[in-house]
Amino acid sequence: xxxxxxxxxxxxxxxxxxxxxxxxxxxxxxxxxxxxxxxxxxxxxxxxxxxxxxxxxxxxxxxxxxxxxxxxxxxxxxxxxxxxxxxxxxxxxxxxxxxxxxxxxxxxxxxxxxxxxxxxxxxxxxxxxxxxxxxxxxxxxxxxxxxxxxxxxxxxxxxxxxxxxxxxxxxxxxxxxxxxxxxxxxxxxxxxxxxxxxxxxxxxxxxxxxxxxxxxxxxxxxxxxxxxxxxxxxxxxxxxxxxxxxxxxxxxxxxxxxxxxxx
Numbered sequence: 001x002x003x004x005x006x007x008x009x010x011x012x013x014x015x016x017x018x019x020x021x022x023x024x025x026x027x028x029x030x031x032x033x034x035x036x037x038x039x040x041x042x043x044x045x046x047x048x049x050x051x052x053x054x055x056x057x058x059x060x061x062x063x064x065x066x067x068x069x070x071x072x073x074x075x076x077x078x079x080x081x082x083x084x085x086x087x088x089x090x091x092x093x094x095x096x097x098x099x100x101x102x103x104x105x106x107x108x109x110x111x112x113x114x115x116x117x118x119x120x121x122x123x124x125x126x127x128x129x130x131x132x133x134x135x136x137x138x139x140x141x142x143x144x145x146x147x148x149x150x151x152x153x154x155x156x157x158x159x160x161x162x163x164x165x166x167x168x169x170x171x172x173x174x175x176x177x178x179x180x181x182x183x184x185x186x187x188x189x190x191x192x193x194x195x196x197x198x199x200x201x202x203x204x205x206x207x208x209x210x211x212x213x214x215x216x217x218x219x220x221x222x223x224x225x226x227x228x229x230x231x232x233x234x235x236x237x238x239x240x241x242x243x244x245x246x247x248x249x250x251x252x253x254x255x256x257x258x259x260x261x262x263x
Contacts, residue, residue, distance in 0.1 A: 088258035096131025105137030108157040133177030136188045166208035177211030182242045183218035201249035205257035213262045
């Protein structure tokens with residue numbers, strides 16, 4: 001059984017390259033090198049990596065990003081206080097099981113329930129491993145509900161919906177997590193949350209989700225950043241703004257369901 005330990009520390013945002021479903025750029029910025037993790041995505045990492053860089057592009061210091069719901073400008077402005085994450089979760093590292101290493105995209109409700117059962121029967125729950133996290137490929141790849149814009153589960157994999165699985169996991173005294181992405185699509189090409197942060201946070205809270213793993217694939221060019229050295233202002237970058245949009249959305253539903261935020 002694959003287990004995970006997740007830190008709530010903020011890490012630098014890195015551009016993602018060349019993955020299944022990815023249609024954006026395929027070059028790394030100066031000072032970064034391309035590393036392939038699997039067929040779903042590769043990533044630009046600092047040049048201390050042993051990988052070989054594909055090519056370089058000029059550094060970008062300021063861009064303007066616009067979606068249907070949000071406009072942002074990266075600049076050297078003071079860092080605002082903003083809305084912080086809920087303090088009801090994340091007081092200790094999250095321990096548990098994540099579906100990706102075991103199944104990648106081949107997941108369904110029976111496998112998630114079986115993983116929850118195993119955490120209990122193997123004594124891992126008593127040792128503090130309490131999270132059962134559903135990774136990428138759980139949603140309907142055809143898109144959102146056309147009437148409500150809500151993200152939908154793949155009913156072939158989760159015929160009773162995500163809430164049903166969450167209720168079962170909770171009945172065992174465990175917590176449940178789900179996967180999302182700060183781009184238009186996830187790393188595997190399923191619907192992302194960019195521009196839909198509030199409605200997705202509301203949906204996750206109503207389903208009883210306790211943890212959100214939030215990835216960084218398939219980011220439109222007007223919402224992306226180019227790494228510009230150690231002094232780059234990540235807080236006011238487009239990447240920082242995208243992730244804070246979900247921070248604010250999760251904080252707005254904390255009274256319904258506090259959700260730990262993993263980035």
